[in-house]
Amino acid sequence: MPNPVSSFLALILVACAVAAAPAAAQQQMPPKKVGVVELKRENVPRIVTLPGRAVAVQRVGIRPRVSGTVTEILYREGTTLEAGDPMFRIDDTTYQAALASAEADVSAATAAQSQARLAYERADRLVGQGLSQAELESRKADLERATAQLKAAEAALDVARAELGWTTVRSPIAGVASVATVSIGDLVSAAQADALATVIQLDPIDVDMYEPSTRILRVVDDIEAGLLDVHDTLSASLTLENGRSYDFEGELLSPGFTVSMSTGAVDRRFRFDNPDHLLLPGMFVRGSMEIGTMNAILVSQSAATRDRSGQLTAWVLEDGKAAQRKLVETGTYQNQWIVVEGVRAGDQLIVDGFQNLRVGMDVVPVAVEYDAAGVIREQSADAGSSQPPSQSE
Incomplete structure (x- = not known):
């Protein structure tokens, strides 16, 4: 008859062997493959989106300067007018x-002035010959009075x-x-409050852009730190509400000199050509x-994440192991973070397979690159072709 104690010990040994098998298998798993790109420094345009x-540019309410009854409307609604084109007749x-x-009245005043001038000239010839100086001065005053009446x-x-x-x-x-209207x-009456119509200039057209004052201070700090080389002139491009890019660039009219107390933003005004009246x-x-x-250094937004505090982080390769870096960015460019601190040129940035990484984990780097569509592809030995990266283990 089998010994109960021996049977119990045998069951325990079998259970321990079964439990140890997955752990041993896990320890024997090869390092995880990750896609990496080598970081480099480059001159990056500093573009702000506002x-x-x-x-x-001009908006005028048309009001009458005289009173009377409107007898004609001389324009068609919605048409483009030139300065001086007639619109209403009263x-x-x-x-x-x-x-x-x-x-x-002018004719009468002209005749009166002529008569007064003749009288003055006659008196001037006869002064001292039966005409006193006082009478001459009287004729002169009459002439001046007649001249004033003519001017009036x-x-x-x-x-x-x-x-x-x-x-x-x-x-x-x-x-x-x-x-x-x-x-x-x-x-209608002269200088009435209600406009007869409105004329709006649409070409060119102005666009007010609102930039937070905190961002302006940040730009100033970057300039003083020597990080940013500012252009001599500023221009702007537009994206319409439907996502379409506007065809014309605008020039800066006013950089703005006050901060809104309600929004904390500075109003910058740009002027754009608008020949098709697309902007309203x-x-x-x-x-x-x-x-x-x-x-x-540009770091792809897909390769960086933010924690709950808002800190931007990314994974890099250090001595064959995964390491996490805290990044300091100063804006974006073409779906990439513009990073000024946290990584250096030559670092191997992990851009693929970084999910579930832990600090110090052994990894196997696979050189990858981004194609024109922003898809990660494994670098091929042949520089003329590239293939999608193998699936990470």
């Missing part, structure tokens, strides 16, 4: 009469002509006209502004 909004009957009256009449004539001209309401700027027969006032856009270049 939210923006289109603003009309009944000019009373202004025609006022002009005729002013012309008559001519000024009134200029006003009458101007008011008659104002009965045709013209656009003061070139731009696109809105729908008229009045109809034929409506009574009030439209939101995304602007990209290249402010200079800096010598830095």
Whole structure:
């Protein structure tokens, strides 16, 4: 009969052997393969992306300068007008009469001045020959009074002509006209609050871009530290709301000199050509502004992660083992972090297979590269071809 104690000990030994088998197998697993790229320093454009909004260069509310009834609307809504194009006509009957009256007043004042001049000249010849000096001075005063009355009449004539001209309401700027807010027969008054229409200049058009003041201070720090070489002139490109790139670059009009108390941002204004009227006032856009270049290391965003505190980290190869580095970045360029601290030129950055890595873990590096589409591919011995990397173990 088998010994119970011996049987129990045998079962324990079998169980221990079974439990030790996976551990032994795990210890015998080969090091994990990881894809690495060699880091290098290069001159990188410093590009900032800013939210923006289109603003009309000029926007004018059309208001009458004289009172009267609208008799004609002389433009088509939505059409482009040149400066001076007629838009409305106001009944000019009373202004025609006022002009005729002013012309008559000028004629009468001219005749009075001529008569006063002749009287003065006659008195000047006869002074001392039966005409006293006092009478000469009186004739001179009459001439000056007549001259002043003529000037007043001519000024009134200029006003009458101007008011008659104002009965045709013209656009003061070139731009696109809105729908008229009045109809034929409506009574309008001089300097009324409500506009008859609006004319907006769309080409060129301005775009306000809003940059946080903290970012501006960061740029200043980089310049003072010698990290950033600023361009002499600044230009900007746009991305529209549908993701389409705008065809024209804009030039800086105003760098902004105040910080908004509500947003903490500085308003920078750029001007863009807009021949097709693709940009409209009030439209939101995304602007990209290249402010200079800096010598830095580019680290793919897919190869770096942030922890809960926001610290950016990446894995590198050190003596055949995985090591984690803390990175200091100063923006992005083409889906890559612009890194100024944390890695050095020549470091082997782990870009593939870094999931589940632990510090000090043995790894086997496989040289890889990014293709034009941003896909990681294993470097081939033949420089003219590349293959996808083998699956990491």
